Amino acid sequence: MTSRKKILLISTGGTFNKTYNPKNGKLEIDKNSDALQMIAKKWLCEFEILNIIGKDSLEITNHDRLELLSTIHQSSHHSIIIVHGTDTMDVTAEYLADAELEKTIVLTGAMVPYSIDSTEASANLASAYGYINALEKEGIFIAMNGVINRYEKVKKNRKEGRFIYK
Amino acid sequence: MTSRKKILLISTGGTFNKTYNPKNGKLEIDKNSDALQMIAKKWLCEFEILNIIGKDSLEITNHDRLELLSTIHQSSHHSIIIVHGTDTMDVTAEYLADAELEKTIVLTGAMVPYSIDSTEASANLASAYGYINALEKEGIFIAMNGVINRYEKVKKNRKEGRFIYK
């Protein structure tokens, strides 16, 4: 049997994981990442999945980023996909780049919760998965809305609500 | 602006593109690939998309494969994603391999129509898209259910209804 790349999936929360709570009428982050785990296991592969932080990316602090970095350092995986909120995905990417990790890391997420638009969230996650499977370089990458490259070459266009190449 | 890979998307029909016709109660192949075009343009990129053949893969003949090969030869694109039915995806992959094309081609599709399970179809297409974006080799590849590799290393497990590594 052909071995496939062992990939660690770290979920930090973000819009991808938001679900509607009918009791208070709010979208809340599912800290268990149930939808993400379902897609990953059913349609991608038997990832090891770690749930940490569990926040909207506007609320992620450098203390949280330190927890993320520590989680990455402790892992033996070389290939890591991080599901992250879109608003500060670039900040976290730069933070990880500064750590000069000898790993391949792809950040992804969703503009709309999986519970509302399953197509966008699935497509982003799967594009990150496909990308990391073929990638033979180290570094920090972003995969959003079909825009996939080193983190410093892409950015979120807030007005249009999507990621674009710089 | 960073240029991204120019990718040609060829849709040959297959389960991915089946939609329900309430007048006769049957699942029929949408020869315009509307759902595929929507996902590709909305969530991946402004592909050039070609609709040819428009068949269930059990009905694809070598005459159809010749049409596919001819379409590939006539294209200036180096990177090509082919949406294909799953039952003879391996036969078409081998047919294309025999032609010794100097191109990078990834075949993908769906076990369940996008109109019934949007997550699986989106994930397969996007994983192929992510893979081809990072790939620096030529050859014929298959991307299905998170199983992505050279075509001769993967196969459909009919009993379990999913692709596996050989």
Place this chain on the structure above:
Amino acid sequence: MTSRKKILLISTGGTFNKTYNPKNGKLEIDKNSDALQMIAKKWLCEFEILNIIGKDSLEITNHDRLELLSTIHQSSHHSIIIVHGTDTMDVTAEYLADAELEKTIVLTGAMVPYSIDSTEASANLASAYGYINALEKEGIFIAMNGVINRYEKVKKNRKEGRFIYK
């Protein structure tokens, strides 16, 4: 506590209950009516649900209709909703009318499986449920696509794929 009408829900199969089998690529009738039971229990009420016949309505015979009639005769419920395929819904309605039952019976179903278009199937079932809750007459009724009346006043328009008033 206000008592609500006790309603029996009989599922005979039909398009409403069809689900996709990825192993053979066919839509098959779920003889357990899982989707129907989920909607009924989650969004309508704790029905008693009986699964009988389990066929596409084109295949329903008078032998099957006798089984349906016998099930109705054996039930103590006065108000009954029957989920039935659309092609011979009128034939079954007339068959039941000929039996001169002293009950209120509403037939409903779907033009498209719940697994493909949850809105239509849910709307048909719930309209039948709302109708039978307010109804103070006996007889055989049909509720499809917002067209709700005594069975002899409505018919399926096969060309347009929907029910209309005669």
Place this chain on the structure above:
Amino acid sequence: MTSRKKILLISTGGTFNKTYNPKNGKLEIDKNSDALQMIAKKWLCEFEILNIIGKDSLEITNHDRLELLSTIHQSSHHSIIIVHGTDTMDVTAEYLADAELEKTIVLTGAMVPYSIDSTEASANLASAYGYINALEKEGIFIAMNGVINRYEKVKKNRKEGRFIYK
């Protein structure tokens, strides 16, 4: 051709009509009630639909209720379905009851936006539609989660997130 009841559909906003805005990450009320109009026209009937107020029901004031009452007074329709937020559905129902209208009015809505759970919203609306079609009494009624009766006999159970009989 059999005439069916002419029904006016008034949409006041509420959770039913909330959609996700990816630019600010919030659920916002669609003041055009696009989803409601789609379901109504495609699966129920060619309603006349009026969009007024456009608010979450926690923000509805007696000034808004006066606008609703005025809209009802000005209408020639005898049968009216009102889509309303669930938190103050009972307050609005009582307000309308005090006006001693000689009309049949059914209030409905959704615990979860149609854009997130199409089944619940469709089922509530269609149950109200079925109910009003069979109803031969005047008064103010509520149809939510299969609980359908005069407004004073039902209430929202906030803890369980559903309507129940008193």
